[in-house]
Amino acid sequence: AKIIEIPIMPDGPDMKELEKKLAFIRPKFIYVMPNFQNPTGYTYSERKRKYLLLLCRKYDVLVVEDDYMGDLSYLDVGKMPLKGLDRENRVIYIKSFSKIFMPGLRVGYLIIPESIRKNVMGIKHITDIYTSGLMQRVLDLYFRRGIWNKHLEYMKREYGVRYFEAVRAARKYLRGASFTQPYGGLHLWVRLPEKVSSVELFERCRDRKVIFTPGTAFIKGEAGENHIRISFAAAGSGQIAEGISIIGNVMEEIKDSIK
Numbered sequence: 468a469k470i471i472e473i474p475i476m477p478d479g480p481d482m483k484e485l486e487k488k489l490a491f492i493r494p495k496f497i498y499v500m501p502n503f504q505n506p507t508g509y510t511y512s513e514r515k516r517k518y519l520l521l522l523c524r525k526y527d528v529l530v531v532e533d534d535y536m537g538d539l540s541y542l543d544v545g546k547m548p549l550k551g552l553d554r555e556n557r558v559i560y561i562k563s564f565s566k567i568f569m570p571g572l573r574v575g576y577l578i579i580p581e582s583i584r585k586n587v588m589g590i591k592h593i594t595d596i597y598t599s600g601l602m603q604r605v606l607d608l609y610f611r612r613g614i615w616n617k618h619l620e621y622m623k624r625e626y627g628v629r630y631f632e633a634v635r636a637a638r639k640y641l642r643g644a645s646f647t648q649p650y651g652g653l654h655l656w657v658r659l660p661e662k663v664s665s666v667e668l669f670e671r672c673r674d675r676k677v678i679f680t681p682g683t684a685f686i687k688g689e690a691g692e693n694h695i696r697i698s699f700a701a702a703g704s705g706q707i708a709e710g711i712s713i714i715g716n717v718m719e720e721i722k723d724s725i726k
Contacts, residue, residue, distance in 0.1 A: 568606070
């Protein structure tokens with residue numbers, strides 16, 4: 468497949484650039500994460516969601532919506548999935564339970580247009596024949612007995628504590644850096660100070676037992692070089708602030724070395 472990147476802003480894709488590409492390339496589909504996009508954590512505005520669907524109709528293209536993290540909102544600013552605005556059946560909606568429920572539960576679901584259902588089912592069969600019936604039954608029982616909602620609230624409380632700790636620590640220790648506070652999700656997307664390389668910062672921090680993901684793992688060029696993604700999912704209380712403070716100290720060392 469030929470992948471075409473579209474710049475993203477805090478409120479969603481650069482719609483002018485997207486329309487240029489749609490007019491020139493005519494892709495098979497557009498892949499989006501409207502809620503807590505990975506790696507940026509951005510959430511699309513209502514205006515851009517509606518405009519995206521208008522472009523899909525204008526250029527007769529499908530859109531694949533990946534809603535893997537939409538349930539983890541900590542600020543009560545959750546947005547309806549793009550599929551909820553879809554009146555022409557152009558959105559292929561993908562939902563996974565692995566991130567929020569348990570990684571070993573390889574169960575998710577699709578809401579797809581009838582026009583492609585047969586092809587998708589054929590590809591699914593070729594890929595893995597079927598999804599574990601036992602795992603589906605386990606998830607079904609969690610839904611029927613109300614355990615899923617209780618688990619989701621528990622996860623939001625647990626991750627919410629880490630989320631606010633990460634936001635506070637980033638504001639305190641990452642001097643000269645900037646980020647847009649996400650409404651939810653499991654990470655922060657941080658823009659580094661000028662001339663601080665994400666790869667160099669990663670290598671130096673790794674030597675001090677602190678790991679994050681350089682922006683170059685997600686984006687080519689300058690945007691990747693001057694961004695990092697900090698995940699707070701696996702870090703315990705106290706470790707988050709300590710780790711981010713180390714990142715801040717190393718960042719200051721790099722800044723001092725290039726003066």
